[in-house]
Amino acid sequence: MTGRDGMLRGLGLDDPQRENAVLLAIIEATANGPGVEPLAAAVAKVITDATATDVCFVHVLDDTDRSLTLAGATPPFDAQVGTVHLPFGQGVSGWVASMRTPVVIVDDKRSDPRYLPIPELRGEDFTSMVSVPMTSEPAGLAGVLNLHTRSRREFDDGDVRFLLAIGGLLAGAVHQARMHRRLRTREQAHERFSEQLVAAQESERGRLAREIHDGISxxxxxxxxxxxxxxxxxxxxxxxxxRADLESARDLAGTALGEARTAIGALRPPVLDDLGLGGALTALARDLPVEDVRLELDDERVPEHVEVALYRIAQEALQNVQKHARAAAVAILLEIAGDQVRLSVSDDGVGFDVSPLGPSSGGYGLASVRERADLIRGTARVESRPGSGTTLTITAPLTSPNDEESAENTRLSVTE
Incomplete structure (x- = not known):
């Protein structure tokens, strides 16, 4: 039977009041806290208890937005939470996530071309399954909700609609939990970076003090x-x-002046004030011991802190080219469009394997590059492989957080 009565019998619900009780229990579960895993585990238990199914899996969209991770499951599969990953398009859950369309398999899973056995989840132990996307507006896809039964079960259209309603409730909560997690991760990263910044500033001050004492002084x-x-x-x-003493004094004065200029340049490169970022990058390129240097540089000025960070990043990248790349050609691109700036430094050198270099890696000076990119709320991407050269790309906003907050407040005021 289809429709509401069929739905209640199909999922083991007796009447509309019990259906409402299930939805209320789902809402209460979603209000228990911001964690994705506790939320998914609580919902999985509520659904299996209410629908007389044997197991429930809650697969949540991960931060790449291109694969699913098991975030909640009823025992004994709760031990697999966080260890099962499903790329889009693979398996029933991957197909549901990709197509945003429910799937019902009553029996004979192996005959369905979308079915992909996952040993950890023991799919062969279960006969019937229903898989529905968890979507909401405006968050979009949050994951996939799966129910399995050992005995044969007919999941009808009403069952699917009911599970879609549950998925919609869960999607909004999962989206909020993911945003909370991302915000907390960003706050922790900012806290760590602030500590590193203070330490770096003190280290730089100490270095300059030693240089001034040992050199200029x-x-x-x-x-x-x-x-x-x-x-x-x-x-x-x-x-x-x-005359001999005066000549010695003149030489010492020249040396001290050169050291003073070096110390000042370490604080802020004078070439930025004179030529801007585009001109400063051109000056850096002149010093490269490479015959083929291609420059595509916008000459617009950008905020001072962005100029300094990008200049230092370019310095680091070009030093890496000289030290490691053995390149015959280098390309430097500076593109300023709208409220974003993009700096790219490419070479045709020996390249290297980037796969072992995680976000905290200091290999090839990438740690300092990423730290400077973080300072201007930018992103750093390195593309390289042995024998195929290297490309470093920095993308950063030109607006400050205060500017963005002011613009958002203005937009809200106009909307309201």
């Missing part, structure tokens, strides 16, 4: 000594020796 002391000696020799009417 010592040169100035020697300069003062030679000037005093020259004055004494002038008084003694010894111009030849006085």
């Amino acid at each position: 010592q040169r100035l002391v020697s300069l003062s000594y030679h000037l005093d000696a020259a004055l004494t020799l002038v008084d003694r009417d010894d111009p030849r020796q006085a």
Whole structure:
């Protein structure tokens, strides 16, 4: 039987009041906290208890938005939570996620071309299954909800509609939980980065202090000594020796001036003030010991903190080219479009295997590159493989968080 009565009998619900009780239990489960896994586990138990099914799996869209991860399951499969991953398009759940369409298999799963056995979930132990997408507006797809029974079960249209309603409730809660997790992860990353930034600032101050003490200060002391000696020799009417001391003093003054400029350049490259980011990148390219250098550089000015970060990243990337790449050609691209800037540094050198280099890796100076990209709320992507060169791409917004918040408030005011 189809329709509402069929739905109740098909899922083991006795009347509309019990159906409403199930929906209420789902709502209460979704209100228990922001964690995705506890939420999925609670909902899985509510659904199996209410529908007299044997097992429920809640597969949640992961942060790549291209695969599913088992986030909740009824025992004994709760031990597999977080270990089962299903790419879009693979298996029944992957097909449901990709097509946003429910699937019912009453029996003989192996005859369905979409079915893919997952040993950890022991699909062969169950006869019938129904799989529905968990979707909501405006969040979209949040995952896939699966119910299985050992005995043969006819899941009709009413059953599917009811499970879609549950999936819609769960999708909104999962979306909120994912956003909460991402926000918390970002906050933790910002906290760690703030600590690293303070440490880096103190380290940089200490380095500059040592350079000034060991370099500039010592040169100035020697300069003062030679000037005093020259004055004494002038008084003694010894111009030849006085001239020698003055020449030494002049050389020391030139050395001290060069060291002072180096120290100032470490704080902020003067070339940025004189030429802007495009001109500064051109100046960096001139120093490359590479015959073929291609430049595509927008000459618009960008915020000062973005200029400094991108310049330092380019410096690091080009130093890596010189040290490691053995390249014959280098390309530097700076593109400014709308409220975004993109910097790309490519070479045709030896390349390297990026797969072992995670987000925290310091290989090839990538750790400092990623840290500088984080400073300007940007992203760093490295593409390389042995023998095929390397491309580093930095993409960053040109607006500050305050600008974005102000724009959002303005938009809301206009909307309201």
